[in-house]
Amino acid sequence: MISRRHALAAAATLLWASSAWAEPTLGLAERRAIAAYRESRYPAQEKAIQEAAGSAVPVEVAWDQLTMPGDAQYYANPDYFEKTIFEPLAAGLKAIGTDKIGREALQAKLKAIRIRYDEKTAPASNYANGLRFENGVLDVNWRPFANVADFEDRVAAVTAVLEKTL
Known part of the structure; x- marks a missing residue:
């Protein structure tokens, strides 16, 4: 029979071990860099997405998932978020809305956009799967x-x- 003291010690060890191997959190450099990006560059990207959608559709960005430890120096680079996520999204929406039927479908059915990155499920290149x-x-x-x-x-x-799907 395990004593309460041993059970607590084992639980504390497991808790410490799991926290030691937990996903790294964003450091100060990353938080500063993403705040600067969100203030200076992201508003234009959000506006382009909404203009392409034909309405002020809410765009929810899971910044804590898109930002990666150690990458702070790259966030302002257009290749980081813009060329790989925001601009292709806006271009795809714009392509849908090239005619009246597409614009009406977007306005009627597109209620929100959520942007995130889940390493376990994001595709490497088959982008439709994402x-x-x-x-x-x-x-x-x-x-x-x-x-x-x-x-x-x-x-x-x-x-x-x-x-x-529209």
């Missing part, structure tokens, strides 16, 4: 700062998913 459109929410799960040259592939993925 998109879901359910209950009016377009969920974008793409890795920032990866495969920057795949701009057109990302645009095509957004367009294909929306054309199929």
Whole structure:
């Protein structure tokens, strides 16, 4: 039979071990860099997405998931967020809204956009697998700062998913 003291010691050891191997948290440099990005560059990206959608659709960005420890110096680089996530998303929405039917479908059915990055489920290159459109929410799960040259592939993925579901 295990004593209460031994059980508590074992639990404390497990808690310490799990925290030692937990995901790293963002440091001060990353928090400062993302705050600067959100203030200086992101408003133009959000505006471009909303203009492409044809309405002021809410854009929710999970910054804590998109920002990665050690990458603070890259956040202001257009290749980090803009060329890999925000600009292809806006271009895909714009492609959908090139005619009246597409604009009306976006305005009627697109209620929100959620942008995030989940390392376990984000695709490496099959970008359509990182998109879901359910209950009016377009969920974008793409890795920032990866495969920057795949701009057109990302645009095509957004367009294909929306054309199929709108």
